[in-house]
Amino acid sequence: MEPRSVAAEDPARNAEFEARIARGDSIEPKDWMPERYRKQLVRMMSQHAHSEVVGMLPEGNWITRAPTLRRKMGLLAKVQDEAGHGLYIYCGTETLGVDRHELVSQLLAGTAKYSSIFNYPTLTWADIGAIGWLVDGAAIVNQTMLAKASYGPYARAMVRICKEENFHKKQGFEIMTTLSAGTPPQHRMAQDAVNRWWWPSLMMFGPHDKDSPNSEEMKRWGVKRKSNDELRQRFVNLTVAQAKAIGLTLPDSELRYNEETENWDFGPIDWAEFWRVVKGDGPCNRDRLAVRNKAHDDGAWVRDAATAYAAKRASTTEAA
Amino acid sequence: MTKSETSGVGRPRPADSQWPLWEVFVQPPGAEPHQHVGSVHAVDAEQALQNARDVYARRGEGVSIWVVPSSAIVASTPDDMGPFFDPGNDKPYRHPQFYKVPRGVRL
Numbered sequence: 165m166e167p168r169s170v171a172a173e174d175p176a177r178n179a180e181f182e183a184r185i186a187r188g189d190s191i192e193p194k195d196w197m198p199e200r201y202r203k204q205l206v207r208m209m210s211q212h213a214h215s216e217v218v219g220m221l222p223e224g225n226w227i228t229r230a231p232t233l234r235r236k237m238g239l240l241a242k243v244q245d246e247a248g249h250g251l252y253i254y255c256g257t258e259t260l261g262v263d264r265h266e267l268v269s270q271l272l273a274g275t276a277k278y279s280s281i282f283n284y285p286t287l288t289w290a291d292i293g294a295i296g297w298l299v300d301g302a303a304i305v306n307q308t309m310l311a312k313a314s315y316g317p318y319a320r321a322m323v324r325i326c327k328e329e330n331f332h333k334k335q336g337f338e339i340m341t342t343l344s345a346g347t348p349p350q351h352r353m354a355q356d357a358v359n360r361w362w363w364p365s366l367m368m369f370g371p372h373d374k375d376s377p378n379s380e381e382m383k384r385w386g387v388k389r390k391s392n393d394e395l396r397q398r399f400v401n402l403t404v405a406q407a408k409a410i411g412l413t414l415p416d417s418e419l420r421y422n423e424e425t426e427n428w429d430f431g432p433i434d435w436a437e438f439w440r441v442v443k444g445d446g447p448c449n450r451d452r453l454a455v456r457n458k459a460h461d462d463g464a465w466v467r468d469a470a471t472a473y474a475a476k477r478a479s480t481t482e483a484a
Numbered sequence: 485m486t487k488s489e490t491s492g493v494g495r496p497r498p499a500d501s502q503w504p505l506w507e508v509f510v511q512p513p514g515a516e517p518h519q520h521v522g523s524v525h526a527v528d529a530e531q532a533l534q535n536a537r538d539v540y541a542r543r544g545e546g547v548s549i550w551v552v553p554s555s556a557i558v559a560s561t562p563d564d565m566g567p568f569f570d571p572g573n574d575k576p577y578r579h580p581q582f583y584k585v586p587r588g589v590r591l
Contacts, residue, residue, distance in 0.1 A: 194561060248542065251522075470503075
């Protein structure tokens with residue numbers, strides 16, 4: 165039962181598929197799709213799901229040390245959301261015929277990619293604010309675009325996620341506003357967090373368009389509607405005024421408003437650093453994987469207990 | 485019509501090692517019908533309901549949740565789509581626009 169692999173070569177079906185994309189149709193799980201479209205979606209969606217899951221780790225680091233109960237409740241709710249986001253996207257990926265267990269195994273084994281931003285450490289409480297404001301802010305720019313992706317289950321997961329990310333961003337911005345207007349050491353802590361998170365946040369959008377072959381293909385298939393550079397520029401344009409409003413400086417001496425393009429021009433990104441972190445040599449790559457594996461192993465007894473309980477209940481029902 | 489899973493249909497599924505898949509339908513407040521929102525893995529119906537609540541209804545999105553084993557969903561197939569839904573397209577008299585109303589009358 166592999167009609168698709170044969171059909172994938174079928175030029176007529178391919179043409180029909182391309183026409184559907186051009187019309188803006190939503191592609192649904194049971195629809196015919198080129199094998200390459202399916203594979204690229206699995207790659208992109210699973211990386212996205214993994215990022216949500218790993219994204220819990222830098223923030224989870226601060227739950228027990230949140231400065232107030234209000235902040236602690238907010239952070240707990242945010243981290244729980246990230247788990248939910250991971251599940252929405254894994255669920256979307258499963259509609260493409262992959263097993264979630266397989267994807268989770270790849271993450272645990274260290275063979276799957278996830279967003280490089282989560283390999284940076286959260287050194288102070290202000291980092292939690294900077295992540296909510298900048299990292300979630302960047303994610304919203306990307307995910308708002310993906311909410312119009314040609315693959316229905318992915319788009320629908322993004323709509324749901326975008327609603328929740330707005331809470332994350334506001335929470336982060338409130339933390340930064342408070343710290344920036346606080347005591348001089350608090351203000352310095354906020355500025356230090358921005359200094360460390362700004363450039364990695366810009367890297368979240370991925371390589372420049374000319375160095376991103378996947379990006380072009382995903383655009384052609386209507387999965388992405390905008391290029392990495394377009395999204396990055398949009399994020400910069402949105403963020404400059406926000407930083408100014410709360411008295412923080414973005415660490416880029418070349419940041420200037422360009423009257424002609426109506427964009428904020430920014431300095432060069434350190435791509436050597438980006439590739440180092442992507443390839444596994446960021447400050448926390450090993451630690452993140454170790455913690456994720458430990459959490460998975462520590463949860464084994466819960467999964468075993470649930471399985472045993474269900475088996476027992478099933479056998480009691482049969483006997484009755 | 486074929487009986488098949490809503491998720492991962494049309495492809496052979498690898499053995500599922502994380503419990504059966506359940507499709508989740510949430511009814512939003514305000515007399516809306518239940519709507520499909522996604523799926524969860526769960527060992528039994530009770531856990532499926534709890535997981536569905538935790539994943540899909542953390543902010544009062546629902547007043548009621550249905551969970552259905554994905555394998556129990558019977559769905560139309562895209563290949564039938566034309567003929568299967570065809571009767572609707574060639575009967576314009578089912579639509580109000582088909583009927584003429586005298587000028588100046590608001591109906």
